Amino acid sequence: MTGLKSYAMNMVNSKQFDDSKVKEALKDCVNFYSHGIDSVMVAIMAYRVKDYRTSNVQMSAAFDSAFDCEDGFNERKGLVFPLKKLNQIMIYVNELPLYFTYVLSNGATGGGGDFKGTCRKCAKGDPNISYDFCVTSLQAVPKSHNSTLKELGLIAMKLTKTNASSTKSFIKNLLKNKKINPHDKLALQDCIEVYSEAIDLLKEAMNDFKDKQYSEANIKLSSAMDSSTTCEQGFNEKKKGKMSPLTKENRNLFQLAAISLSIINMVGGKSYY
Template identity: 45%
Template sequence: MKHFFPFILLSFSIFFLSFNATAAQTLIRETCQACCQRDPNLKFAFCTTSLDAAPASRCASLRGLGMIAIRLVRFNVTDARCHIKQLLKDKKIDAHVKPYLRDCLELYSDAIPSVKEAMKCYNSKKYLDANVQMSYVMDAATTCEDGFQEMKDGVSPLTKRNNDTFGLSAIALSIMHMLQTGSNY
């Protein structure tokens, strides 16, 4: 009997962990389905992959997923800003591209405090204020990308980063809307 107890405990632990992982996957999928319904520009695979990549998402509530999305936006914005700085130092970058990169650097630099403010507002459950700040971040990514369309060839070296910032912001905004309205899906 004393050899049997550890087996039962191990079996129960495996069952509980697999149940918890399944519940987390379900919450992420359902949340992403709702987010994609609210914003048709958002791709389901991007949403699920982004949220699932955060280790804390496995035990997060809807509110927790919202904070994870905001943190992902912050990391993305900070990384994009760093990347733009590197591009501006690169002597191989066409001189015609650099003014647009400088505009994007300013937009992303201004977006960083907005993300931080969105986090503070979100933590205080001031979803409307958090929404305003996160919308600014989303607009910064769109404005950055649109700027490159003014160039002759219209090719942006930041398309993926801008799209990621836009998508992550859309996820955060959708979750805030769900929390604010009390509608989970």
């Protein structure tokens, strides 16, 4: 990770990247990698004194730095991620110590947070949430296997934001097709706008959630969730009977946002399960 940080710093100073947005994203990556390095050092110290839970939490934080770096590029319009290959190598390298600290943590503490149990509650309380989808989504993030309910809420919201950013990039690629018909083009342009707004709302919702402003987080997350419906309906409004090419993406955003909302309500004491 130290080598990757140095490489990113060299890219910041390189004349090869004159685009201010690229340099800004690279500087963010340097900061993310710096925090990741600090987390690894804390994880090593915790591991030496057999504090495996702390070690696992810190390794998870280091693991997240790679995703945070890539997310920064996805959230900025039209940027190609120049660290993709090296970033992926770092993820692979971190997976093994992350797994071992997770196993040792479970052996030492009797298991971590029950994210599957949380998914059962989410699915039971909201018919729009699929239990299998919830489990598959959360278990893809190693940190979720040993998280508190509040940590799961942040993980779910981050997944929602990542999904929105990826869908926005996917829409931009669809718009590059010169053969696209005018109705689809208008609908996709509308989707770009609502997804951009959703990403901003999700960032604000995450900050509100961290500050225990659960009602504010709920309102903003609900608005972000509506973006998927607005996007989907836009195709039929532009041309009756027109099928949306984003049905799967919109559905995924809707479910991830619904899962996040459900967990916010549990953390905020508004659970009715």
